[in-house]
Amino acid sequence: xxxxxxxxxxxxxxxxxxxxxxxxxxxxxxxxxxxxxxxxxxxxxxxxxxxxxxxxxxxxxxxxxxxxxxxxxxxxxxxxxxxxxxxxxxxxxxxxxxxxxxxxxxxxxxxxxxxxxxxxxxxxxxxxxxxxxxxxxxxxxxxxxxxxxxxxxxxxxxxxxxxxxxxxxxxxxxxxxxxxxxxxxxxxxxxxxxxxxxxxxxxxxxxxxxxxxxxxxxxxxxxxxxxxxxxxxxxxxxxxxxxxxxxxxxxxxxxxxxxxxxxxxxxxxxxxxxxxxxxxxxxxxxxxxxxxxxxxxxxxxxxxxxxxxxx
Amino acid sequence: xxxxxxxxxxxxxxxxxxxxxxxxxxxxxxxxxxxxxxxxxxxxxxxxxxxxxxxxxxxxxxxxxxxxxxxxxxxxxxxxxxxxxxxxxxxxxxxxxxxxxxxxxxxxxxxxxxxxxxxxxxxxxxxxxxxxxxxxxxxxxxxxxxxxxxxxxxxxxxxxxxxxxxxxxxxxxxxxxxxxxxxxxxxxxxxxxxxxxxxxxxxxxxxxxxxxxxxxxxxxxxxxxxxxxxxxxxxxxxxxxxxxxxxxxxxxxxxxxxxxxxxxxxxxxxxxxxxxxxxxxxxxxxxxxxxxxxxxxx
Numbered sequence: 001x002x003x004x005x006x007x008x009x010x011x012x013x014x015x016x017x018x019x020x021x022x023x024x025x026x027x028x029x030x031x032x033x034x035x036x037x038x039x040x041x042x043x044x045x046x047x048x049x050x051x052x053x054x055x056x057x058x059x060x061x062x063x064x065x066x067x068x069x070x071x072x073x074x075x076x077x078x079x080x081x082x083x084x085x086x087x088x089x090x091x092x093x094x095x096x097x098x099x100x101x102x103x104x105x106x107x108x109x110x111x112x113x114x115x116x117x118x119x120x121x122x123x124x125x126x127x128x129x130x131x132x133x134x135x136x137x138x139x140x141x142x143x144x145x146x147x148x149x150x151x152x153x154x155x156x157x158x159x160x161x162x163x164x165x166x167x168x169x170x171x172x173x174x175x176x177x178x179x180x181x182x183x184x185x186x187x188x189x190x191x192x193x194x195x196x197x198x199x200x201x202x203x204x205x206x207x208x209x210x211x212x213x214x215x216x217x218x219x220x221x222x223x224x225x226x227x228x229x230x231x232x233x234x235x236x237x238x239x240x241x242x243x244x245x246x247x248x249x250x251x252x253x254x255x256x257x258x259x260x261x262x263x264x265x266x267x268x269x270x271x272x273x274x275x276x277x278x279x280x281x282x283x284x285x286x287x288x289x290x291x292x293x294x295x296x297x298x299x300x301x302x303x304x305x306x307x308x309x310x311x
Numbered sequence: 312x313x314x315x316x317x318x319x320x321x322x323x324x325x326x327x328x329x330x331x332x333x334x335x336x337x338x339x340x341x342x343x344x345x346x347x348x349x350x351x352x353x354x355x356x357x358x359x360x361x362x363x364x365x366x367x368x369x370x371x372x373x374x375x376x377x378x379x380x381x382x383x384x385x386x387x388x389x390x391x392x393x394x395x396x397x398x399x400x401x402x403x404x405x406x407x408x409x410x411x412x413x414x415x416x417x418x419x420x421x422x423x424x425x426x427x428x429x430x431x432x433x434x435x436x437x438x439x440x441x442x443x444x445x446x447x448x449x450x451x452x453x454x455x456x457x458x459x460x461x462x463x464x465x466x467x468x469x470x471x472x473x474x475x476x477x478x479x480x481x482x483x484x485x486x487x488x489x490x491x492x493x494x495x496x497x498x499x500x501x502x503x504x505x506x507x508x509x510x511x512x513x514x515x516x517x518x519x520x521x522x523x524x525x526x527x528x529x530x531x532x533x534x535x536x537x538x539x540x541x542x543x544x545x546x547x548x549x550x551x552x553x554x555x556x557x558x559x560x561x562x563x564x565x566x567x568x569x570x571x572x573x574x575x576x577x578x579x580x581x582x583x584x585x586x587x588x589x590x591x592x593x594x595x596x597x598x599x600x601x602x603x604x605x606x607x608x609x
Binding site for chain 2: 033059060122125127133134144147149150158181182187237247283287291299301306
């Protein structure tokens, strides 16, 4: 999908006097709606920041205060495991150990492994589907596409049984393995881009004596860098945020990723007197890496999300 | 979607090289997608608890499923969730996409709209759990400021499912909007110009130009989001854990509980097969009804 910047000419053309006169009102209403959407989108982020910087006692005393109550960093200290158990309990925490850095590292390892391998293997397959000639190609691709329809829940139980038989339960590899090699979506997504690369480029490289493997690495991959970046960020976000599968596979701290740890942190706190300050602080720290990743890639990403194959 | 051949004619095949290039993806496809699908179907005809070998029981699991009121309840709850979630999300995403196209092309706004999508369902669930907390949440401070009684959003049987549906709308609407926005970008601007010359209002242009031309993309987005929506799990797991009184016991949650809470893998598999059948039927139906494969853009 080429991100063509279409300059919408909303005013101009003198023939539209009636619409033009009415337009400011409609335009104001539209901008108001847009503002409201932005507000609903962003306000929850401010509210967890405000809560994370408050004390639990302060939150109880003054729940509606728009600013942090008794500004403090103790929620973050608790989330990062920097407080002693007594101190944490005194401030409304559960006092249970939360090995935050370890979960963070686990999440980074799993997501990086999945993204790196999945995109590379999917790109190789997409290249074979888009640019190589072999018998049965379109039939095999059709089979891959059909895989797009299978809901994740369906493969999760049998995959769990398989991972258990491979003795990979409770390991980072066990979490990563099922999505390490491909997803039908990634293959489909990249194939569309590879197909749109003009053949002349390839022909020229062939004339220069480059083999098809070399063309893949030196011509095709660099030319598709933006879609590959987009897909990588989306894949990273998806694997970082995955909860169901890691929850099934991991039992101990060694393989626990952030999403699972957060849910456990939440489950540990009693129904009454939840450690909201610590919980929101942990939530923010868990979300931060994706926000940073997105901040660096947003410009290219938001322009190239879209349908590649639907015309 | 075209599955057309793209390589130039002539020159011999690349069979051997293609085999090497496709090998890793093929391994993943066979081992972690095709085989588990077949195995899941097989397990649904067995009694299996992980500890002893699977024992063939024929249709027992399916008979049990048909007579299981909790299964039907959870299916009902799931459908209720999907209708609310998809209904609100599609309308909101369409509104955002059109605003993004007709009002401004700002990449910053597109980025902002996408931010909730960066959060995990777990994080989104926790954030809203706090905002909607009955005693301390700002949501209820606003409700009481407006003069109404406090609403136990996630602790009340009637409120819980709509609340979870809206939480997931918050998280996913931006991504859906961007997919639709990409579809809108494919509509040539001169169609709008022509409509404007004819004196059409923005409202009229939306119904006469945007909607008909966006239909194929909208249809595919709808199919994708419905399939995703049926698989709700994470948000339920962190906010209500199926309660109160099974009010949010969505199908995935029930399947998970049967497998890992009660170790009834065979029964859980049978319910997964049921879900697969429902999803396939809906996909085919939607594809037909919305004529997703055809375009009005010449």
